[in-house]
Amino acid sequence: MSKDLNIWLDDLLGDIENIQFKRKSSRRVRVDVGSEALPALLELLQGRASYVHLSAISCVDWIEDEEFELVYHVWSYETRSLVSAHTRIPREPGVYLSIYDLYQPAAFFERDIHEMFGVFFEGSPDMEKFILTEWDGPPPMRKEFDSEAFVNQHFEWEQYHPQWLKDLEEEGGGVTTRPEDIRL
Amino acid sequence: MRPENYQARSQPPSNEFELNFGPNHPGIEGNYAFRVKLNGDQVLEARADAGYLHRGFEKLMEGRLWIQNIALVPRICVPDPVPMEVCYSLAIEEIGGLEVPERAKWIRVMQLEMSRLAAHLFAFGGHAATTGMYTTMFWGVADRDLILDRFEELTGGRVYSIYNIPGGVRRDVPEGFLDRLSSLLDYLESRLPDYDNLFFTNQVFVKRARGVGAMTQEQALKWGVTGPNLRATGLEFDVRRDDPYLVYDQLDFEIPTESGGDALARNLVRRAELKQSIRILRQVIERLPSIEGPIRCPIPNPLAWNVPAGEAYTRVESSKGELAYYVVSTGGDKPYRVHVRGPSSMHAVQVLEKLALGARLEDIAQIMFSLDACPPEVDR
Numbered sequence: 361m362s363k364d365l366n367i368w369l370d371d372l373l374g375d376i377e378n379i380q381f382k383r384k385s386s387r388r389v390r391v392d393v394g395s396e397a398l399p400a401l402l403e404l405l406q407g408r409a410s411y412v413h414l415s416a417i418s419c420v421d422w423i424e425d426e427e428f429e430l431v432y433h434v435w436s437y438e439t440r441s442l443v444s445a446h447t448r449i450p451r452e453p454g455v456y457l458s459i460y461d462l463y464q465p466a467a468f469f470e471r472d473i474h475e476m477f478g479v480f481f482e483g484s485p486d487m488e489k490f491i492l493t494e495w496d497g498p499p500p501m502r503k504e505f506d507s508e509a510f511v512n513q514h515f516e517w518e519q520y521h522p523q524w525l526k527d528l529e530e531e532g533g534g535v536t537t538r539p540e541d542i543r544l
Numbered sequence: 545m546r547p548e549n550y551q552a553r554s555q556p557p558s559n560e561f562e563l564n565f566g567p568n569h570p571g572i573e574g575n576y577a578f579r580v581k582l583n584g585d586q587v588l589e590a591r592a593d594a595g596y597l598h599r600g601f602e603k604l605m606e607g608r609l610w611i612q613n614i615a616l617v618p619r620i621c622v623p624d625p626v627p628m629e630v631c632y633s634l635a636i637e638e639i640g641g642l643e644v645p646e647r648a649k650w651i652r653v654m655q656l657e658m659s660r661l662a663a664h665l666f667a668f669g670g671h672a673a674t675t676g677m678y679t680t681m682f683w684g685v686a687d688r689d690l691i692l693d694r695f696e697e698l699t700g701g702r703v704y705s706i707y708n709i710p711g712g713v714r715r716d717v718p719e720g721f722l723d724r725l726s727s728l729l730d731y732l733e734s735r736l737p738d739y740d741n742l743f744f745t746n747q748v749f750v751k752r753a754r755g756v757g758a759m760t761q762e763q764a765l766k767w768g769v770t771g772p773n774l775r776a777t778g779l780e781f782d783v784r785r786d787d788p789y790l791v792y793d794q795l796d797f798e799i800p801t802e803s804g805g806d807a808l809a810r811n812l813v814r815r816a817e818l819k820q821s822i823r824i825l826r827q828v829i830e831r832l833p834s835i836e837g838p839i840r841c842p843i844p845n846p847l848a849w850n851v852p853a854g855e856a857y858t859r860v861e862s863s864k865g866e867l868a869y870y871v872v873s874t875g876g877d878k879p880y881r882v883h884v885r886g887p888s889s890m891h892a893v894q895v896l897e898k899l900a901l902g903a904r905l906e907d908i909a910q911i912m913f914s915l916d917a918c919p920p921e922v923d924r
Binding site: 416435442501 | 595602767883893894922923
């Protein structure tokens with residue numbers, strides 16, 4: 361079964377231009393496809409090859425290439441193999457097509473990617489905020505968003521050794537422990 | 545007699561009203577909210593509302609060393625943390641080309657199944673509480689605690705063990721551990737008839753749960769349902785057997801299914817899985833002493849470890865369903881991207897919203913607990 365997977369995918373996907381695939385292991389196939397051909401590829405995989413389960417959509421921010429990589433992981437219960445379809449879209453404007461019509465679980469992942477990376481999926485049923493309801497900053501999973509800088513800008517670090525404790529310790533009080541008394 | 549200035553208040557046009565179910569509610573698992581629109585006690589609209597547990601794990605992991613993240617990942621799902629560690633480690637091993645020793649694989653399987661037992665005891669204990677049967681919950685939690693004792697002995701941690709690292713496990717099984725585990729399994733097995741009498745064949749539960757939150761196999765496949773919830777609709781699928789990892793292909797176990805697709809069927813599948821997990825653990829106890837060898841392969845200095853560039857998508861069967869990690873490395877000492885696909889990101893959001901439609905208010909908690917939804921997996 362798995363040995364034929366390559367040949368079989370060759371037959372199936374031969375018509376699609378701009379496509380490369382690589383078998384990573386007996387149950388994992390990596391497909392690289394242009395963004396214009398990806399919906400057609402998924403339609404073929406689902407309709408003619410029983411890849412009915414959308415396991416996940418992952419988004420990777422390649423900031424140096426100014427691109428987002430979208431990875432669609434689809435699983436077939438019949439051939440027991442997982443195809444990861446990789447495609448890249450330009451970072452600006454960051455708009456792509458929804459595959460909700462093909463796979464309903466896509467709604468969750470697309471909403472999540474929209475919230476975390478700011479990629480808008482046309483045709484997705486719900487692009488409203490979900491997890492970061494009260495967040496109005498930039499999409500936080502983008503590489504240019506620096507969480508530590510954000511924290512330093514907006515919050516003050518907790519003082520674990522405040523002045524009143526230092527004063528107290530100078531007078532000989534407080535809760536200081538001599539290093540030789542610390543037992544680990 | 546009415547006062548003179550009395551004016552009848554105009555009635556609302558219908559009996560519909562909105563209700564916030566959660567984020568602090570005993571019928572909700574974890575901190576999670578569910579906004580429902582009701583007519584009387586019937587649900588007309590339901591919207592899941594997440595974000596109360598968002599800790600930004602995926603972003604945090606991009607800023608920490610590969611090995612430091614081992615301490616972060618189990619916190620993504622509190623009741624069932626071990627699959628998180630194993631799945632993350634499997635991804636790094638695949639990218640880095642590490643060959644995990646046989647003994648480590650068996651120890652991992654042992655730990656995964658212990659975690660599954662603990663998580664299932666928690667899950668149906670929680671479900672029992674939503675139907676008012678608190679005894680089952682107390683029993684479930686008490687028996688889970690005995691498994692946590694063994695976790696403590698094996699790993700040093702009761703809940704978050706932080707024991708699986710890329711390349712193997714941290715330390716070997718202690719002297720006499722397998723005997724104590726074996727007697728624990730005997731005890732748990734002897735408890736199963738009690739659980740049946742108390743809960744699984746109890747008419748209070750059976751009549752409440754039958755037909756609640758039912759879905760067909762076709763719907764389940766369309767909505768991305770996985771794990772015990774999918775098996776409750778009759779599809780015999782388990783990542784452990786159909787996409788095997790570690791040594792599951794050498795183990796002998798069955799995949800229980802039910803045909804009802806409702807809350808009852810989902811609980812019965814978990815009940816049957818307890819038995820299978822005990823069976824797997826017995827095989828591990830029998831085989832583990834004869835498997836000699838190291839418990840981890842040599843890895844570079846973890847504090848200066850540049851995992852080679854690459855990407856991997858690894859899946860394991862957690863107690864809640866299909867758990868997957870997509871990990872990307874650019875050859876640095878930190879991950880470039882980690883994406884966690886928790887099974888509950890389907891179950892707690894879309895599936896719950898769909899199953900709640902038309903259900904009665906008092907059944908929402910049952911539906912949520914029967915799906916074994918884990919909100920931290922949604923928020924991450």
